[in-house]
Amino acid sequence: MANxxxxxxxxxxxxxxxxxxxxxxxxxxxxxxxxxTPANISVPAKIPGxxxxxxxxxxxxxxxxxxxxxxxxxxxxxxxxxxxxxISKPASGASAWLLFNGLDTFTSIELCGKHVAATNNQxxxxxxxxxxxxxxxxxxxxxxxxxxxxxxxxxxxxxxxGQETWPPGVEGLFEFEHRQFIRKEQNDFGWDWGPAFSPxxxxxxxxxxxxxxxxxxxxxxxxxxxxxNQVPLLVPDQSKNWVVNASLDYLGSLxxxxxxxxxxxDQKKQLVTEGKLTNVIQASNTITGSTVxxxxxxxxxxxxxxxxxxxxxxxxxxxxxxxKSISSVTRKIGFRTILLNQEPIRPDQLAKGVxxxxxxxxxxxxxxxxxxxxxxxxxxxFWTRVTRDKMELLFDAVVKGNQNMLRVxxxxxxxxxxxxxxxxxxxxxxxxxxxxxxxxxxVDKEFLNNCKEEAVYQVRRINHHPSLALWAGGNELENLELxxxxxxxxSTRYFAEYETLFLDILGVTVFENSRSISYTPSSTSNGWxxxxxxxxxxxxxxxxxxxxxxxxxxxxxxxxxxxxxxxxTRYPVGRFSNEFGFHSMPSIHTWRQAVDEKDLSWESEVxxxxxxxxxPGGPEKNLNAARGGMLEMTQxxxxxxxxxxxxxxxxxxxxxxxxSQIFQADYYGSxxxxxxxxxxxxxxxxxxxxxxxxxxxQAPTWAGIEYGGRWKVLHYRAKDLYQNVIVSPFYNLEDxxxxxYVTSDLFVPVAGKLHMEWYDWKGKPLNLTQNxxxxxxxxxxxxxxxxxxxxxxxxxxxxIDLKNAVLxxxxxxxxxxxxxxTAPTKFYRHRNWFTPTFLSSAKIVDPGLKxxxxxxxxxxxxxxxxxxxxxxxxxxxxxxxxxxxxxxxWVSPDLPMIVKYEVHEDNGKIPWGWAxxxxxxxxxxxxxx
Ligand code: BMA
Numbered sequence: 001m002a003n004x005x006x007x008x009x010x011x012x013x014x015x016x017x018x019x020x021x022x023x024x025x026x027x028x029x030x031x032x033x034x035x036x037t038p039a040n041i042s043v044p045a046k047i048p049g050x051x052x053x054x055x056x057x058x059x060x061x062x063x064x065x066x067x068x069x070x071x072x073x074x075x076x077x078x079x080x081x082x083x084x085x086x087i088s089k090p091a092s093g094a095s096a097w098l099l100f101n102g103l104d105t106f107t108s109i110e111l112c113g114k115h116v117a118a119t120n121n122q123x124x125x126x127x128x129x130x131x132x133x134x135x136x137x138x139x140x141x142x143x144x145x146x147x148x149x150x151x152x153x154x155x156x157x158x159x160x161x162g163q164e165t166w167p168p169g170v171e172g173l174f175e176f177e178h179r180q181f182i183r184k185e186q187n188d189f190g191w192d193w194g195p196a197f198s199p200x201x202x203x204x205x206x207x208x209x210x211x212x213x214x215x216x217x218x219x220x221x222x223x224x225x226x227x228x229n230q231v232p233l234l235v236p237d238q239s240k241n242w243v244v245n246a247s248l249d250y251l252g253s254l255x256x257x258x259x260x261x262x263x264x265x266d267q268k269k270q271l272v273t274e275g276k277l278t279n280v281i282q283a284s285n286t287i288t289g290s291t292v293x294x295x296x297x298x299x300x301x302x303x304x305x306x307x308x309x310x311x312x313x314x315x316x317x318x319x320x321x322x323x324k325s326i327s328s329v330t331r332k333i334g335f336r337t338i339l340l341n342q343e344p345i346r347p348d349q350l351a352k353g354v355x356x357x358x359x360x361x362x363x364x365x366x367x368x369x370x371x372x373x374x375x376x377x378x379x380x381x382f383w384t385r386v387t388r389d390k391m392e393l394l395f396d397a398v399v400k401g402n403q404n405m406l407r408v409x410x411x412x413x414x415x416x417x418x419x420x421x422x423x424x425x426x427x428x429x430x431x432x433x434x435x436x437x438x439x440x441x442x443v444d445k446e447f448l449n450n451c452k453e454e455a456v457y458q459v460r461r462i463n464h465h466p467s468l469a470l471w472a473g474g475n476e477l478e479n480l481e482l483x484x485x486x487x488x489x490x491s492t493r494y495f496a497e498y499e500t501l502f503l504d505i506l507g508v509t510v511f512e513n514s515r516s517i518s519y520t521p522s523s524t525s526n527g528w529x530x531x532x533x534x535x536x537x538x539x540x541x542x543x544x545x546x547x548x549x550x551x552x553x554x555x556x557x558x559x560x561x562x563x564x565x566x567x568x569t570r571y572p573v574g575r576f577s578n579e580f581g582f583h584s585m586p587s588i589h590t591w592r593q594a595v596d597e598k599d600l601s602w603e604s605e606v607x608x609x610x611x612x613x614x615x616p617g618g619p620e621k622n623l624n625a626a627r628g629g630m631l632e633m634t635q636x637x638x639x640x641x642x643x644x645x646x647x648x649x650x651x652x653x654x655x656x657x658x659x660s661q662i663f664q665a666d667y668y669g670s671x672x673x674x675x676x677x678x679x680x681x682x683x684x685x686x687x688x689x690x691x692x693x694x695x696x697x698q699a700p701t702w703a704g705i706e707y708g709g710r711w712k713v714l715h716y717r718a719k720d721l722y723q724n725v726i727v728s729p730f731y732n733l734e735d736x737x738x739x740x741y742v743t744s745d746l747f748v749p750v751a752g753k754l755h756m757e758w759y760d761w762k763g764k765p766l767n768l769t770q771n772x773x774x775x776x777x778x779x780x781x782x783x784x785x786x787x788x789x790x791x792x793x794x795x796x797x798x799x800i801d802l803k804n805a806v807l808x809x810x811x812x813x814x815x816x817x818x819x820x821x822t823a824p825t826k827f828y829r830h831r832n833w834f835t836p837t838f839l840s841s842a843k844i845v846d847p848g849l850k851x852x853x854x855x856x857x858x859x860x861x862x863x864x865x866x867x868x869x870x871x872x873x874x875x876x877x878x879x880x881x882x883x884x885x886x887x888x889x890w891v892s893p894d895l896p897m898i899v900k901y902e903v904h905e906d907n908g909k910i911p912w913g914w915a916x917x918x919x920x921x922x923x924x925x926x927x928x929x
């Protein structure tokens with residue numbers, strides 16, 4: 001019987017010509033070997049992978065993140081490394097292609113002993129027709145990819161006669177020099193928060209593609225969703241229908257009469273609409289078409305906190321009239337407009353008190369909103385360790401932290417699609433950047449062509465994600481880099497070169513491919529001064545041509561003189577803050593992942609040398625520089641808080657790490673409140689993105705989330721201050737004037753009460769002789785702030801010891817414009833605290849903290865039994881990852897704090913009894929031995 005079946009199907013196959021289809025084989029499925037002749041090493045390997053990780057897996061090197069391996073493993077990148085595998089031979093009749101989505105960075109590729117190609121850009125997709133090589137290949141085909149030493153190659157390129165040079169200091173030098181000459185993740189050569197491994201390997205998937213005649217393989221997809229008549233950088237008309245423009249890049253060849261079909265499905269997989277795309281054009285292995293979708297057919301996509309994250313699946317099919325489909329592909333899309341509005345301040349804005357100048361804020365679906373978030377850096381030096389699970393955990397922390405936008409910083413890498421997918425689903429806007437930063441770049445033809453290819457691939461790949469908020473050309477180019485060459489001998493040339501790369505190449509690439517996304521050449525800038533869409537490159541930058549009294553652009557702010565950290569009169573007044581910060585230590589638990597027990601000390605050279613701020617400035621260890629950065633932290637926390645002085649060395653180290661985190665959180669908190677208050681000030685400030693969300697490794701950095709996922713005090717403080725409605729004190733140290741503001745970023749006004757109470761440190765209410773309001777009725781307009789009052793503290797606290805006074809402020813608000821006879825259901829409560837002196841000199845007392853675990857309700861209850869507790873910190877053991885819904889808070893005896901928790905499973909195991917090892921402390925504990 002079985003034989004008969006086989007015989008029949010063989011006969012059918014003979015009679016009916018069955019259409020062969022494209023076969024894609026993931027190159028990871030072959031058995032790879034990694035070898036270096038000079039190093040005399042040959043080990044099993046992985047693709048995608050990295051040389052360091054393969055050597056670690058084979059036991060040749062230890063954990064690259066351990067101790068000072070950042071320096072000690074430098075030999076690894078010296079020799080060339082070859083990945084090789086025997087791969088399968090394609091079926092005859094098909095054309096065969098090698099397709100690489102990411103090679104890091106300099107390779108020479110061979111197949112069957114024949115040279116295929118050389119590559120030199122980590123961020124390009126490469127594809128090679130290897131049909132003929134296979135045809136002439138006798139025996140088993142071996143594919144080998146030889147990786148060169150990027151540090152050495154970049155140096156050679158820098159020495160090419162006639163190569164561009166810049167004045168000293170223009171290239172931000174971290175560890176290895178010359179990163180601006182090569183298209184490799186710039187922080188691979190070191191950064192002030194990371195190591196310099198210069199990783200190498202196939203960092204993205206790679207494929208063998210076999211394509212039969214008249215078939216294709218789609219290698220990249222552009223989908224652009226915009227409102228009819230929409231022009232990038234200008235306010236789109238929300239009453240218009242949607243245009244969906246799709247463009248598929250393919251390998252193989254298409255018949256001339258091929259067309260494009262589409263089908264749009266909602267999240268329940270129900271068909272919304274389908275049809276043929278119109279205006280179909282075929283050119284250079286790309287097929288493009290578009291359609292109009294009626295605006296009422298679809299729901300909008302919104303960022304988290306502002307609405308639903310409605311996604312649709314768009315299936316695109318290349319088909320031929322009367323015949324079967326040739327190939328099809330699906331992308332998740334969302335319907336939204338996102339604009340970076342840099343238009344001049346309008347008369348109606350001026351009438352509302354907005355200072356003249358230009359706007360610089362984002363608008364989602366036609367609405368201004370307050371962007372709350374931080375800066376995203378590469379979450380690992382080795383990208384193949386960045387898993388979906390880890391990124392889901394990180395983005396969960398972003399959303400729980402009340403952040404709606406991340407800036408994907410410019411000198412790392414373009415994010416893989418799975419991270420954009422997570423952002424699409426959770427509603428986290430990703431301001432994305434081309435990977436150029438803290439340097440000026442060459443503009444020779446080859447370099448520009450290379451950048452163009454990179455930009456075309458990345459812009460087209462990423463554009464369909466509704467989370468994509470912006471493309472920026474690079475990091476700190478206008479506010480830092482050009483500033484350094486401005487007025488120099490070759491100033492005009494440097495500015496012209498800058499415009500060539502960042503406007504003519506990168507800007508034009510965005511505009512050629514996308515009508516939906518705004519572009520700005522530099523992360524921090526004064527914005528454009530003119531747009532002229534009759535030119536392919538419409539932007540004229542304002543640069544430094546500013547008028548006194550007017551406000552433009554976004555700001556960044558770093559000041560390592562911590563003595564002025566809380567002087568808010570020094571913070572920049574701009575339309576948006578895209579960077580600000582100060583470094584802090586990770587917790588002792590995270591340190592333990594990377595350093596030996598004996599090194600758990602502030603004085604340990606291992607700990608000190610893992611501090612890269614200020615950067616070592618070269619490949620050698622630089623203890624002096626590193627000590628400088630450590631001292632900044634010491635000075636900061638010892639100025640403002642009691643100095644830990646514990647006898648047990650590990651306890652002392654843990655306390656110092658925590659002290660540095662408390663300063664960091666306090667400092668960022670002060671700035672976040674200042675920027676948010678700006679939404680109701682003449683600057684009409686509409687964004688706060690602090691530096692930086694997360695860590696690349698275990699070290700002192702600006703991060704709010706440690707490597708491994710543990711939240712620092714900062715992430716909790718930012719979560720608290722990124723709530724919709726907050727109450728904030730602003731104390732002017734010079735004239736002792738205290739002002740209190742309530743700020744809201746809701747789209748509609750809120751009303752309610754503010755309760756304020758002065759206590760002494762024991763928690764006893766103070767009897768003020770002067771009038772100070774206890775309960776105030778408050779209303780705050782949509783995305784606005786309201787000043788509650790202004791008091792001179794020496795008058796208000798007349799006769800009271802300033803060191804023994806604490807002010808508690810609490811809002812209790814609801815939506816102001818409810819329909820008649822409707823009771824509010826949602827309340828906006830926020831508690832905040834103020835002390836007229838720094839805690840280092842305040843008369844703090846033992847607050848008598850009591851911690852109770854209520855396992856059934858997944859919560860802890862914290863009581864302060866004998867005084868006000870400042871900066872209460874719940875700590876948990878190393879072998880588990882826990883996040884609390886609040887931490888780093890203050891508690892007074894009148895109101896216990898309830899803290900809910902979530903345990904994040906690691907390998908499905910939660911250590912039994914972890915909660916018994918949770919501890920509670922406050923700033924008071926620093927005073928204990
Ligand atoms: C800015 C950023 C980063 C840097 C950070 C901390 O310069 O753009 O380049 O890591 O500050 O110094």
